[in-house]
Amino acid sequence: MAHAKKVCVAVIGVGNCASSLAQGVHYYRDAQAEDFVPGLMHVDMAGYHVNGIEFSAAFDIDQNKVGKDISEAIYTAPNNTYRFADVPHLGAKVYRGMTHDGLGKYLARIIKKAPGQTDDIVKILKDTGTDVVVNYLPVGSETATKWYVEQILRAGVGFVNCVPVFIARENYWQQRFKEANLPMIGDDIKSQVGATIVHRMLARLFRERGVKLERTMQLNVGGNTDFYNMLDRDRLESKKISKTNAVTSQLDYDLGEDNVHIGPSDYVPWLSDRKWAYIRLEGRTFGDVPLNVEHPDDLAHEMTEAFIREESVTSPGAGDVLEPSNGHKMQTTVD
Numbered sequence: 001m002a003h004a005k006k007v008c009v010a011v012i013g014v015g016n017c018a019s020s021l022a023q024g025v026h027y028y029r030d031a032q033a034e035d036f037v038p039g040l041m042h043v044d045m046a047g048y049h050v051n052g053i054e055f056s057a058a059f060d061i062d063q064n065k066v067g068k069d070i071s072e073a074i075y076t077a078p079n080n081t082y083r084f085a086d087v088p089h090l091g092a093k094v095y096r097g098m099t100h101d102g103l104g105k106y107l108a109r110i111i112k113k114a115p116g117q118t119d120d121i122v123k124i125l126k127d128t129g130t131d132v133v134v135n136y137l138p139v140g141s142e143t144a145t146k147w148y149v150e151q152i153l154r155a156g157v158g159f160v161n162c163v164p165v166f167i168a169r170e171n172y173w174q175q176r177f178k179e180a181n182l183p184m185i186g187d188d189i190k191s192q193v194g195a196t197i198v199h200r201m202l203a204r205l206f207r208e209r210g211v212k213l214e215r216t217m218q219l220n221v222g223g224n225t226d227f228y229n230m231l232d233r234d235r236l237e238s239k240k241i242s243k244t245n246a247v248t249s250q251l252d253y254d255l256g257e258d259n260v261h262i263g264p265s266d267y268v269p270w271l272s273d274r275k276w277a278y279i280r281l282e283g284r285t286f287g288d289v290p291l292n293v294e295h296p297d298d299l300a301h302e303m304t305e306a307f308i309r310e311e312s313v314t315s316p317g318a319g320d321v322l323e324p325s326n327g328h329k330m331q332t333t334v335d
Contacts, residue, residue, distance in 0.1 A: 064076050104229050104235055125155035139230055141163065159182070188243075196243050199246075203216065214284065216247065224273045243263055
């Protein structure tokens, strides 16, 4: 196999998402570009193979993860995603990150902050030769995400925003990255075949087949720290907007706020890193006859998202929001 072009990646938040990404990079390191590889849409993207992803650093506040190599931290509790690969020592350390609003009231019950001050993020990104930073902060980390974006701009590196904090869709941040000649992808990563993309396709199917969608909902429950964190409803505003817009954008008419409910619903510990989603659509078809569709999903949550993250960090470009990548990979995209 020819040597792929390299891209050095740092991650913010060493949770289940970072674990899936790191495991995936190792698991698919020998994948052949000409093969149909389960789990990947593109083995090679513009000369960047999966094995071209190298981890340079990570940032977290959990005392059980800070100071460890990424390869060790990704398997540290409360992470509970599937372990499908044994990642070797990467020589990339987890540094003490910034807290701000990144630790909600529920996660604070199970995560103890590492002692000491926030490490010099800008210096670390520069010293490690980082090309791209991937944001995996918990839902609701509005202030923390924006603080990290400022450090990323100062360091002069690209940004992939996998969380529902609106950065890439906002003109202010678009202009900042354009002026710095840096690429940005966001916001809020899509799953491979997750609840929202299935819901989107069903809504589009209704419209394309002449069915008037009148009401719809999507209820999600899961057992990982993502769902535990989202028990704090005050942290959900951006998440609900992101998921709702991803579905209603498939229609050319307004359903009305009271006729759409999409968002996280509850935390069920025994589900671990699985997510159960219940989708229902109600509409009218030929002769105004009611047509109702129900669809349950049982998903390995982080597994369905990892392949998208691998493609996102290898999407080349500079100086702007990468709009084709955005629409393909993100739930909230550029208007």
